Every structure is written in C-alpha cells, then in structure tokens.
Amino acid sequence: MTSTQVRAACPLDCPDTCALLVTVEDGVATAVKGDPDHPTTAGVLCTKVARYTERTYHDERLLHPLRRVGAKGEGQFERISWDEALRTIAARLGAIAARDPEAILPYSYCGTMGLVQGESMSSRFFNRLGASLLDRTVCATAGATGYKYTIGASVGTDMEQFQDAKLIIIWGGNPIASNLHFWTRAQEAKRHGAKLIAIDPYRSLTAEKCHQHIALLPGTDAALALGLMHVLIAEDLLDHDYIAEHTLGFDQLKDRAAAWTPERTAATCGISASEVVELARLYGQTAKAGLPVAIRTNYGVQRVRGGGMAVRNIACLPALVGAWRHAAGGVQLSSSGSFPTNKPALQRPDLLKKLPRTINMTTIGDDLLRPASPGFGPQVEAVIVYNANPVAIAPDSSKVAAGFAREDLFTVVIEQFQTDTADYADIVLPATTQLEHVDAHTSYGHLYMMANNAAIAPLGESKPNTEIFRLLARAMGFDDPCFAETDEQLAAQAFKTSDARAVHFDWESLKQKGWQKLNMPAAPFANGGFFTPSGKCEFYSAQMAADGLDPLPTYLAPYESVASNPQLAQRYPLAMISPPARNFLNSTFVNVKSLRAAEGEPHLDIHPADAAARGIAHGEMVRIFNDRGSFVAKARVTDKARAGLVVGLSVWWKKLASDGKNANEVTSQRLTDMGRAPTFYDTLVQVERVIV
Numbered sequence: 001m002t003s004t005q006v007r008a009a010c011p012l013d014c015p016d017t018c019a020l021l022v023t024v025e026d027g028v029a030t031a032v033k034g035d036p037d038h039p040t041t042a043g044v045l046c047t048k049v050a051r052y053t054e055r056t057y058h059d060e061r062l063l064h065p066l067r068r069v070g071a072k073g074e075g076q077f078e079r080i081s082w083d084e085a086l087r088t089i090a091a092r093l094g095a096i097a098a099r100d101p102e103a104i105l106p107y108s109y110c111g112t113m114g115l116v117q118g119e120s121m122s123s124r125f126f127n128r129l130g131a132s133l134l135d136r137t138v139c140a141t142a143g144a145t146g147y148k149y150t151i152g153a154s155v156g157t158d159m160e161q162f163q164d165a166k167l168i169i170i171w172g173g174n175p176i177a178s179n180l181h182f183w184t185r186a187q188e189a190k191r192h193g194a195k196l197i198a199i200d201p202y203r204s205l206t207a208e209k210c211h212q213h214i215a216l217l218p219g220t221d222a223a224l225a226l227g228l229m230h231v232l233i234a235e236d237l238l239d240h241d242y243i244a245e246h247t248l249g250f251d252q253l254k255d256r257a258a259a260w261t262p263e264r265t266a267a268t269c270g271i272s273a274s275e276v277v278e279l280a281r282l283y284g285q286t287a288k289a290g291l292p293v294a295i296r297t298n299y300g301v302q303r304v305r306g307g308g309m310a311v312r313n314i315a316c317l318p319a320l321v322g323a324w325r326h327a328a329g330g331v332q333l334s335s336s337g338s339f340p341t342n343k344p345a346l347q348r349p350d351l352l353k354k355l356p357r358t359i360n361m362t363t364i365g366d367d368l369l370r371p372a373s374p375g376f377g378p379q380v381e382a383v384i385v386y387n388a389n390p391v392a393i394a395p396d397s398s399k400v401a402a403g404f405a406r407e408d409l410f411t412v413v414i415e416q417f418q419t420d421t422a423d424y425a426d427i428v429l430p431a432t433t434q435l436e437h438v439d440a441h442t443s444y445g446h447l448y449m450m451a452n453n454a455a456i457a458p459l460g461e462s463k464p465n466t467e468i469f470r471l472l473a474r475a476m477g478f479d480d481p482c483f484a485e486t487d488e489q490l491a492a493q494a495f496k497t498s499d500a501r502a503v504h505f506d507w508e509s510l511k512q513k514g515w516q517k518l519n520m521p522a523a524p525f526a527n528g529g530f531f532t533p534s535g536k537c538e539f540y541s542a543q544m545a546a547d548g549l550d551p552l553p554t555y556l557a558p559y560e561s562v563a564s565n566p567q568l569a570q571r572y573p574l575a576m577i578s579p580p581a582r583n584f585l586n587s588t589f590v591n592v593k594s595l596r597a598a599e600g601e602p603h604l605d606i607h608p609a610d611a612a613a614r615g616i617a618h619g620e621m622v623r624i625f626n627d628r629g630s631f632v633a634k635a636r637v638t639d640k641a642r643a644g645l646v647v648g649l650s651v652w653w654k655k656l657a658s659d660g661k662n663a664n665e666v667t668s669q670r671l672t673d674m675g676r677a678p679t680f681y682d683t684l685v686q687v688e689r690v691i692v
Contacts, residue, residue, distance in 0.1 A: 001025055001026055002025070002026060003023065003024065003025045004023075004024050005021050005022065005023055005024070006021070006022040006024055006453050006454075006455040007019070007020070007021065007022075007035070007451065007452075007453055007511070007512075007513070007514035008020040008021070008022050008032075008434060008435065008452045008453060008455060008514070009434075009439070009441045009450035009451065009452040009514070009515075010045075010049050010434070011112040011113055011114050011117070011434045011439065011441070011452065012048075012049070012110075012112075012113065012585050012588060013109075013110035013111075013113060013139070013585060013586055013588075014046075014178060014179070014445070014585060015159075015178075015179050015182070015334070015335075015443065015444050015445020015446070016040065016041070016046075016179060016180060016181045016182075016443070016445050016446070017040075017113070017441055017442070017443035017444075017445065017446065017448070017450055018034055018035075018038070018040070018041040018045055018046075018049060018181070019034065019035035019037075019038035019040070019041045019448075019450065019514050019515050020032055020033070020034065020035065020041075020045075020049075020052075020452075021033050021034070021035050022435060022455040024455050024456060027456060027457065028456065029053050029056060029057075029435050029455050029456050030053065031053065032045070032049065032050065032051075032052040032053055032435075033045065033050075035514060035515075038448070038514070038515050039160060039517075040159065040160065040181050040443075040445075040446045040448065041181065042181070042184070044180070044181070044184070046180050047582075047583065047595070047598075048583065048584075048585055048588075048589050048592075048595060051592065051594060051595065052433075052434070052435070053435075054592055054594065055416075055433065055589065055592055056433045056435050056436075056456075056459070057459075058417070058591070058592065060417055060418065060591065061416060061417065061430075061459060061460075061462075062415055062416060062417060062418060062422075062428060062430040062431075062462070063430050063459055063460025063461055063462055064079045064080075064430060064460060064461050065079070065080050065081065065082055065084070065085035065427065065428065065429055065430065065461065066078065066079060066080065066425075066427070066428040067080045067084075067085070067088070067426070067427055068425060068426050068427070072404065072405045072406075072407065072411075072423075072424045073401065073404075073405055073423050073424050074423065075418060075422070075423035075655075077418075077428060082461060082471070085427050085429060086471055086472065086475040087475065088427060089412055089427055089472060089475070090472065090475035090476050092382060092410045093129070093382060093410075093472075093476065094476060096381045096382050096410070097129060097130065097131075099378075100377075100378045101129050101130035101131050101356070102130065102131065102132045102356045102357055102377055102378055103132075103378040103379060103380060103381040103382065104126075104129060104131040104132065104380075104381065104382045104383075104384070105131060105132045105134065105359055105380050105382070105383050105384075106122065106126045106131060106132075106134050106383075106384050106386075107134060107361060107364065107383055107384070107385045107386075107388055107390055108122065108134070108136070108385070108386045108387040108388050109136055109138060109139070109361065109387055109388040109393075110139070110387065110388075110586075111386070111387030111388055111389070111588065112387050112434065112439070112465075113441060113442075114434075114439035114440065114441055114452065115341060115343075115346060115439065115440045115441065115442065115490075115491070115494045116346070116437075116438060116439045116440055116466060116487055116490045116491050116494065117387075117437055117439050117464055117465045117466060118387060118465075119343075119346070119347055120346040120347060120466060120490050121465065121466040121469040121470060121473075121483070121485075121490070122386065122465060122466075122469045123346070123347035123348065123349075124347065124348045124351060124469070124473075124480075124482055124483065125469040125472060125473050125478070125483075126384075127347070127348055127349060127351035127352045128351045128473065128478050128480060129476070129478075130352065130353060130354070130356060131356065132356050132357050132358065132359050132377075132380075133356050133357070133358040133359070134358070134359060134361055135358050135359065135360040135361060135362075135676060136361055137360055137361060137362050137671075137675060137676050137677045137678065138361050138362050138393070138394065138677070138678055139299060139677075140299055140302070140334065140677070141672075141675035141676065141677045142302040142303070142307040142308040142311070142672035142673070142674060142675035142677035143297075143299065143301065143302035143307060143308060143310075143311035143333055143334075143675070143677075144311075144333070144334065144336075144675060145308045145674040145675035146302070146307075146308035146309055146310070146311040146312035146313075146315070146674060146675070147311050147312065147315050147333050147334075148337075148531075149312055149532075149538065149541045149543060149544050149549075149674075150312045150315040150316060150532070150537060150538055150539075150541070151315055151525075151530055151531065151532065151537065152530045152531025152532035152533075152538075153337035153338075153531035154333060154334040154335065154336045154337030154338070154444070155335065155337045155338050155524055155531065156330055156331050156332035156333060156334070156335065156524070157294055157327075157328070157329065157330040157331060157332040158327065158332075158335075158446075158447055158520070158522065158524075159181070159182055159185060159332065159335070159445055159446050159447075160185070160446070160447075161294075161327045161328040161522065162182065162185040162186060162189060162294055162296070162328060162332075163185040163186075163188035163189045163192070163328075164189065164192075164292060164326075164327070164328035165189050165194055165292045165293060165294040165326075165328040165329065166189075166193065166194050166195070166286055166291040166292055166293065167194060167195050167197070167282060167283060167286045167291070167292075167293040167294070168186050168189055168194055168195070168196050168197070168293075168294050168295075168296065169197050169199065169279075169283070169293075169294070169295045169296070170186070170196065170197070170198045170199070170200075170206060170207075170210065170296050170298075171198075171199045171200075171221065171295055171296065171297040171298070171301060171314060172199065172200060172221060172297055172298050172299070172300035172301030172302075173200075173206070173296060173297065173298025173299070173300055174200070174204040174205060174206045174207075174298075174300075174579060174580070175206055175296070175298075176204070176205040176206045176209070176582070177204070177205060177206075177580055177581075177582040178298075178580055178585075179296075179298070179445060181445070181446075182296060182445065183206065186296075195211050195212075195282070196209075196210040196211050196212075197210055197211060197212045197213075197214065197279065197282075198210040198212070198213045198214070199214045199216060199221070199224065200213065200214075200215065200216075200300065201215055201216060201217060201218045201575075201577060201641075201642055201645050202215070202577065202579065202605070202640060202641055202642070202645070202647050203215065203639070203640040203641075203642075204579070204640075205582065214271055214275050214279065215270075215271070215642045216269040216270060216271050217268075217269055217270040217561065217575065217642075217644070217645075218304060218558065218561070218575045218577055218645065218681050218682070219304035219305065219306065219307075219310075219557070219558035219561060219681065219682055220268055220269040220270070220555075220558075221301045221310040221313075221314065222306050222309045222310035222312075222313045222553070222554070222555045222556065223260065223265055223268040223269055223555040224265060224269050224271075224276065225310065225313035225314050225316070225317060225553070226256070226257055226260035226265065226313060226553060226554075226555060227260045227261075227262055227264070227265025227266070227269070227276045227280070228276065228279060228280040228283065228317060229253065229257035229260065229313075229316065229317070229320065229553070230257045230258065230259075230260045230261060230262070230265070230280075231262060231276065231277055231280030231281065231284070232280050232283070232284045232317075232320055232321065233254055233257055233258075233320075235280075235281065235284065237280070237281065237283075237284025237285060237287070237288055237321065238284070238320055238321060239287065239288075239320070239321055239322025239325075241322070242319065242322035242324070242325065243319065243320065243322075245528060246319065246324075246525070246527075246528035246530070246536050246537060247319050247320075247536050247537045247538075247539055248532075248534045248536040248537070248538045248539060248540055249538060249539035249540025249541075249551075249552065250539055252539065252540050252552055253316070253539040253540065253552060253553065256552045256553060256554070257553075260555075262274075262276040262277050268555070268563070270642070270644075283317070283321065284321050287321035287322060287323055287329070288321070291326075292323065292326035292327070292328035292329035293318075293321065293323050293329055294323070294328055294329055294330060294331070294332075295314060295317065295318065295330075295331040295332075296331075296332055297311060297314050297331060297332070297333050298333070300577070300579060300681065301314070302672065302675075302677065303672075303677070303678060303679060303680040303681040303682070304558050304559075304672070304679055304681050304682040305556055305557070305558050305559045305670070305672060305673060305679055305682050306555065306556030306557070306558070306672070306673050307672045307673065307675075307677065307679070308672055308673050308674035308675050308677070309550075309553065309554060309555070309556055309673055309674070311333060312553060313553040313555075314331065315331055315333070315537075316537065316539055316553055317331070318330045318331050319537035319539075324523065324524075324525040324526055324537075325523065325526050326523060326526075327522040327523040327526075329523075330523075330524075330525065332445075334444040334445075335443060335444055335445060335446060335447055336442060336443075336444040337531075338447055338501065338518055338520055339442040339443075339449070339495070339501070339502075339518065340495055340496040340499035340501050340502050340518075341442060341494060341495060341496070342493055342494060342495060342496045345493040346490060346493060346494065348482055351480065351482075357376075357377045359380070360671070360676055361390070361394070362394070362395065362669060362671060362676070362677065362678040363669045363671075364390055364394050364400055364403065365394060365395070365396045365397070365398075365399030365400040365402070365403055365669055366396075366399060366669055367380060367403070368380055368383070368399075368400070368402075368403025368404065368406065368409065369399060369402060369403050369406075380409065381408070381409065381410060382409070382410040382411070382412075383404075383409065383410075383411050383412070384411075384412045384413075384414070385411065385412070385413045385414065385415075385421055385425075386413075386414035386415075386431070386465055386468075387414075387465070388421070389419045389420060389421045389586075389587045389653075390404075390421055391404055391419070391420040391421040391423075391424060391654065392419065392420045392421065392587045392651055392652070392653055392654055392662060392664070393586055393587050393651050393664065394664065395664055395667035395668055395669050395678050395679075395680060396628055396629075396664070396667060396668060396669045397629065397654070397661070397662065397664035397665045397667075398628065398629045398665055399669070400664075401424070404421065404424035405424060410426055411424055411425045411426050411427075412425060412426065412427045412428075412429065413425035413427075413428050413429070414428075414429045414431050414465060414468055415428060415429075415430070415431055416430070416431050416432075416433055416462075417591055419587065419653065420587075420653050420654045420655055423655070429463075429468055430460060430461060430462040430463070431462055431463065431464070431465060431468070432458045432459075432462045432463060432464045432465075434452060435454070435455045435456050436454055436455070436456055436457065436458045436459065436462065436464070437452075437454050437458070437464035437465075437466075437487065438452060438453065438454050438464075438487040438488060438491055439451075439452040439487075439491065440452070440490075440491040440494035440495070440507070440510075447517055447518045447520055448515045448516060448517050448518070449494075449495060449502065449505060449510060449515065449516050449517075449518065450510075450514065450515050451491070451507070451510040451511045451513075451514055451515070453511055464487065466487050466490065467487075469483075470483055470484075488507070491507055492507040494507075500519060501518045501519050501520060502518060502519070503519065504516065504519065525537070539552065539553070540552055547674075549673070549674060556673050558679075558682045559668070559670055559679060559682050560572075560575075560668070560682055560683055560684040561575060561682075561684070562575075562644065562684075565684070568684055569684055571626075571686065572626045572627075572684035572685050572686045573644070573684070573686065574606075574610060574644060574645065574646050574684065574685050574686065574687060575644060575645045575646070575683065575684060575685075576624065576645070576646050576647070576648060576663075576666065576681075576683045576684070576685045577645065577647055577648075577680075577681040577683075578647070578648045578649070578650040578651070578663040578664075578667070578680060578681070579647070579649060579650070580649065580650065580651075581599050581649035581650060581651075581652075582599070582649075583595040583596070583598045583599040584599065584650075584651065584652075586651055587651045587652075587653060590651070590652055590653045590656060591653060591656070596656065599649075600634075601633075601634055601657075601658070602631070602632075602633040602634065602648065602652050602657050602658075602662065602663075603633055603634050603635075603636050603648070603649065604622055604624060604633040604634070604635055604636065604646050604647070604648050604687065605636045605638050605640055605641040605646065605647040605648075605649075606622075606635055606636070606637055606638070606641055606646045606687060607637075607638070607639055607641050607642060607643045607644070607645065608637050608638075608639060609643050610641075610643060610644065610646070610687070611635065611637040614687060614688060614689065615689060616635050616637065616687070616688075616689055617635070617637070618635060618636060618637040619634060619635065619636075620634070620635050620689055620690070621633070621634055621635070621689070621690040621692075622634075622635045622687050622688060622689055622690060623687070623688050623689075623690050624646065624648065624663075624666060624685050624686075624687050625666065625685060625686055625687075625688075626666050626683070626684060626685045626686065628665065628666050628667070628668065629661070629665030629666055630661070630665055630666065631648075631657070631659060631661035631662055631663060631665045631666065632657075632658060632659045632661070632690055633648060635687075646685065646687060648663040650662060650663045650664075651663070651664070664680075666683055666685050667679075667680050667683050668682065668683060670682070
C-alpha cells in the first residue's frame, strides 16, 4: 500500500478557507484533515469538511452525463455519453445564439470559491458566446457596497489579530457555525480578559457564549449604529486627532447622529435605551483607554432593505474612536479586497463583441417567467447552472421552480449530486469535487493565497468545470487559443505577481506549500490610507450622492416589519429570518446523511409567547406562510427567538423536506438599498399548527 499526503484548500463559501491535508492510499482519499502549520486553520476543521471524503464517495454521486426522460422536476433521467451530451448542448445553444445569444444565461455562485473552477473557463465560454451576464448578488453585495463607499475596499482587521482585542462585537453573525477559526481567536481574547458582545435578533450558539447578547429587531442594525454614534459624540468618546486627519464629513455626521437619541434608537430596535448607552460607553471608553476594540460584522446584517447602509454605518464606528490605530482594532466584514487577483486574465472579458444585458441572480424567479420586452430583452431560452442550486437557495422559491419548469427552457446543470435544481435539467453533466481537480483560492476571512492540488483521479466520468467548458467551446467551434489553456496555466495567472501584496507569489511554490500570506500591513488604516476617493474614511460620500443615495449614514426601515408595514403585519405579524444551519453550508451537505441526521429535520424556533398565542406546543408541526407561499417545520418553542420573531435554520433541499418546500417559499425578490442584493431576512409571516 502506498500512502501520500496532498495539500489542498477548502472550496466552500466560508470565510475560513481552510488549508487541508488529504491522505491518499492507493489512489483513494481516506482522510481530510486541517493543516496544523497553517496559522488560520491550525489543524482544525469544521464537522462538515472533516467528512469531505464521505461527500466525495457518496453513493448518490453523479458519475455520468444524464438526459431527462420524465417531466421537469420529477428527476427522471437516463445515462448518455459525453459525446451525445455535448452534441445536444451545442446544437441547442447554437440555434438560440443564432437568434440572440443574450437568450442564454449562465447561473453560478459559490459552490466553489476557486478562481479556476469558479469563473475562469466558464466566463471565457459565455463571453465568447455573447450570453447574458449574471449579476452575482445573492449573498454579500449590499454590505460590500456600503463598506466600499465608507472604507473604499473590502479590507479590514486581520483575523489573526482579533485575539489581542479587549472588546469584540460580533454583529450579525454566528461564527461557531460559519466562521469557526475566528471564533477560536475570539475565545482566546476572552481568556485574556476581552469582553464579547453579540448583536443578533436570535440567541445563536455564538450569542449564548458571549458576555452579552443584544437582541434587536431584524433590519434595525443601521439605527443601532446611529444610536451608538450619538452617544459617542455626545459624551466625547472620540479620537479627535484621528477624525481630523483621516475622516471626511464629521460635522455633517454629527448633525445626523444628533437625532438618534438612545430613546429613539431603542424604540426603533426593540431594545432598551440603557443597552444603547452602555454599549456605546464600553466601546468608546475602551478605545479611549488606548485598548483595541474590534467589530466582526457579517452577512446577517445586510439581508434586509437597508442592509448596505447598515454595514456602512457600522464601518464608520472604528474611525470615530480611532480603533484603526491598533492591529487588533477596527472592523472586518470581508478580506476579499486584499487579494490582487487577476480576474481579467482568467475570465477574458475582451472576448465580448459587445456588452450584453445583465440579469440579477436574486430575481431569477421573475426573470425566467418574463416574456421578451424592449426593457428586458429576449426571453431566457437556456440556462446553464453550475456551482449553484437556485431552486433551493433563490428567494420566492415557487416562482423559481415555475421558471425552471418551463418546457421551452433548455437547462443544463453541472453538478456533483442530483439537487433540487438538477431535477429540472434537460442535461446533467457530472462535476468533480475539490479532491479531484486543481484550483487557486483567495479568502474572505484571512489573508492567505491558497493552492489546491488534485488528490485523486476524477471518479467515474466526472470532469472539472474547466474541462467541461473547454469541451463545450470545442463543440461550439470556438478555436480561440485561450480555450486550450490547462488548469495549471490558469492557476498560474490567478494573482498579479507584480502587485506588492503578492510579489513573492509563484504558483509552483504555492502548490508545494499550500498557502502564502499576502504582504499586508498589520494595521491597514493606522495612518489613514483608505481606498476611498479622498483617501479617508468617508462619513460623507460624494459618490453616494452621485449615485442617488443619501451621502450620510441613515436608517432605512425594512420593507416588511410591524413598524414599517402595519397593514401587512395585521395578516403576517411575525418577522422571520433563515440563517445557516450548523451542519449545512448553504445547500451543500444537506444530502450527506450523517450531517442531515445531526441537523434532524426542518425546525422553526418560536418564542413561548408567540407559540401560546397560536396554541402551538413544542414539537408540533407548523405551517409558516405569507402571500408568496408556505412551508412546514417542527416547532421548537424557545426564547432563543425574541418575541415577534421566528427562525428557520436553512437551507434544506426541498426534496428532503416533508412537504417538498423550504424557507425560501416565503422570502422576497425585493432588492436592498444598494448592491442589488436579496432581502432574505426582511420577511413577515404567520404561523399556524398543522392539523393532522
């Protein structure tokens, strides 16, 4: 028996982007472990990725091309050859493209975060074809936009510095479930005397282990940040030198924050005025004492109407108190803007003959059902889905399913498993997993460039995304030299080697080591140097004004809440959020039996008062509904959900739920204030017992 260890990287949509060591015995991957030498991973993996071999060798793994033989949505297929699959796809796409290539739409997201298997060869293919562009908004563009207006780029506190902070505010995230290695740093800080505060409508696993939990109403984070600004300014808990040297628009901000008294803030957020005052004082006084204060904000904050503004408001706070002076101070939303990636080289936008229309992935339900029109363009006639499962994860799910059920819509799904979306495909193509292909990775939680080496040969007839799009390009008659580049050649182009942050980058050495930290300052904004037009933290943003937005921090009430929409709330009085379940990652891993068993079944957490008012007992099946749709789940009566809020941990495959539905039946396709992102957590529902 021969045994080797292969260096790899976790490909999943998680900020940790762990460094992996894959044990291979006689060509079979027998174990996946965390690299103990990688400073972020430190030898520790989440439960999900530690079982990655179970996913790779799953008995339901797709290993051959398939053609639909039943009705769309039934999931009935027959095996075909690769040659037949490619001929069929090329013929259908060629006929559509001859009429209008913009009637063809790619749909992909973060099934892999890899620069090679994500959007390299696939982008080249669709650019050469002239297909519609996809606005990939479904997760984080609201917050990224608000942060960019304020800071200039997705750059912030290095995760490896958080253990030295003396106050850590975890705002809108549950890192025990979704950012484990940050949580390790926060725990280390706690052991050294730091105070941990969670701001979240739901008492998550993380909130339970913090010193304090502030359970504000969903969608009111921007108001809380304004209330904190009010107290910081009123009580002079400010770093005046930092404000004078490194910020823009403080006087205007001061006037705006003056209106957000603790009482107004508390009434808006559904908390007490003392919580507002005490948090502001703790934040400001700790910073005033010369100690580092840090905020880790996450995606829960931004999935509401005012989500972009909420992140912007939070991003203003460190500059007010001079928190950026310390390596362990400031704020982290995402580190993705730190990486000097070379996306034009990978994606080749120069292949476009003209700029096609752009379709927002968040509104895919409406857009697949939309007829041709002058404002929209041609009806979508073909969709190629890869690295995504829109029938499960996109909002307003009944419309998404109806769109994919169109008999005249030609759908190709590139997948590892027969997901909810694959059930609607005309052709299914089998894709490799991370253990079977080469890739290069960034991270949005740390500062390491990562390499993934193929540990094993592709199983069955599965192929990497890159190879699938090379074959499709050949079948379509595209003979551009770029379609002949290998995955190794693509990976070698992933980072700009001339950039000061990556001058030490070399793909061959990165493959050998597995990871390499960017050349970044420990405290990126200690002396200013923000990436905004002014080079300062912009409390006032002229660019926002030019874009038709309020140039100062403000508060936008949710589309759907008791306060903002009382008429709707008469019928649907409960706010609903659907954060990630601990044992799933978006819709990945839901079909891994051991992880699904650990999660149990779809649950809805509901406060005892709300349950009693509806005659709901713990463990009973309930129906959650609004005008968009409904789904059923088992009630967990608990005060983890604040009164007026229900929580449905997600995202379940619909076919694995008892009623064939999940939480996205009730979510909306309405978009955020900026970034054109989804409003998953801006949802009102009613809940009733299921009468058996």
